[in-house]
Amino acid sequence: MMNESINLIMAGRTKRLRRYYLVTSLLASIAIALCCTMLMLGNTIYPASDVISVLLGEKIKGASFAVGTIRFPRMVAGVLAGFAFGAAGYVFQTMLRNPLANPNVIGITAGSSAAAVFCIIVLQASNAFVSIASIIGGLLTVILIFLLSKGTSFSIGRLILIGIGIQAMLNAVISYLLLIGRQNDIPAAMRWLSGSLNGAKLDDLYPLMLTVLIFAPILILFGKQLDMLELGEQAATSLGVDTNRTRLVLIISSVLMIALATAATGPIAFVAFLSGPIAKRLAGAGFSGIIPAGLVGIILVLASDLLGQFAFTVRYPAGVITGILGAPYLIYLLISMNRKGDL
Structure with missing residues (x-):
């Protein structure tokens, strides 16, 4: 009897793993196919052979500039930012056991955006300074949210409510800055706020690339502990998880990835919000969803950028398309959570 139960458990695990x-x-x-499409597709469509030759360093008239200078950095920005938003969003949603607990909703990206808009409109700062300010703004926002939500004990509900309040306040600050800004500065701020891969340059992407290469493996390494945190504080502690240390590592890694991604591309709406639930629904339970969520994030960003460029008569930034996709899901989620009594 026991052997049959063990065999059933093992068969179920094998099926889930497969x-x-x-x-x-x-x-x-799908992510690789979208990367190839981004490199080949544009005002001029280049064959795969030309794209490969350019990437290997060969000079081809027209293709070298279009692929090497414009499309390749744009694609790299989409891959890095998409993975960062997707993986970090999944970490927050799983760790805090609430699908609303993602960087967009609880105000982390709003902190980065407010700092960036202040630098663009008030200080007329350079792109490098705007990126640094965006990173600092995101980090300070998450510290403020956790300090205000700490209380006598850690509360997920309190953190989400305070985060939503901070986000509303920061969005009001952004609106005020746009109202008082000079006409020449407002288009740059609006482009940044919309979340876009336009104008991506490889030199500007190295900090984000380094951050993803360092902190993505850390998130993957802590994947099992993250799944245990989803069971609750007491259950995770009884399973041998140092909850405070694990939560600190996960938060620092996720926030740094989000802040650098926001600094590179602007706050591409709802990617962090959508990636985790989609990945969990597709991959199933029982294994860490960090890698699938990161891949879903890449797909959302690249597909939205391609749709924004070629599906309409007017070109739209990727963040506009992801916003159109994410808003109905947010409404659906709020209605379903309200029916269950989770709100």
Whole structure:
């Protein structure tokens, strides 16, 4: 009898593992296909052979500039930012056990945006200074949210409510800055706020690249502890998880990835919000969803950028398309949570 139960458990685990690897491989294949499409597609469509030659350093008239200077940095920015938003959003939603607990909703990206807009409109600062200010703004915002939500004990509900309040306040600050800004500065601020891959340059992406290469493996390494945190504080502690240390590592890693991604591309709306639930629904339970969520984030950003460029008569930034996709899901989530009594 016991052997049959063990065999059933093992069979179930094998089935879930097979599904996880299949879904992850499929998501990676879609992400690679979108990367190739971004490199080939534009005002001039270049064959794959020309794209490969340019990437290998060969000079081809027209293609070298279009692919090497414009499309390749744009694609890299989409991959890095998409993975950062997707993975970090999944971490916050899982760790805080609430689908609303993502960087967009609880105000972290709003902190980065407010700092960036202040630098653009008030200080007329350079792009490098705007990026640094965006990172600092995001970090200070998350510190403020956690300090205000600490109380006598850690409360997820309190953190989310305070985060939403901070976000509303920062959005009001952004609106005020746009009202008092000079006409020449407002378009630059609006482009940044919309979340876009336009004008991406490889030299500006190295900090984000380094951050993702350092902190993404850390998040993956802490994937099991993250899944245990989802069970609750007491359950995670009884399973041997140092909850304070684990939460600190996950928060620092996620916030740094979000801040650098926001500094590079602006706050691309709802990618962090949508990636986790989509990845969890596709890959199933039982295994860490950090990698699938990161891949979903890449797909959302790249697909939205392609749709924004070529699906309409007017070109739209990626953040506008992701906003259109994410807003209905947010409304659906709020209605379903209200029916369940979770709000």
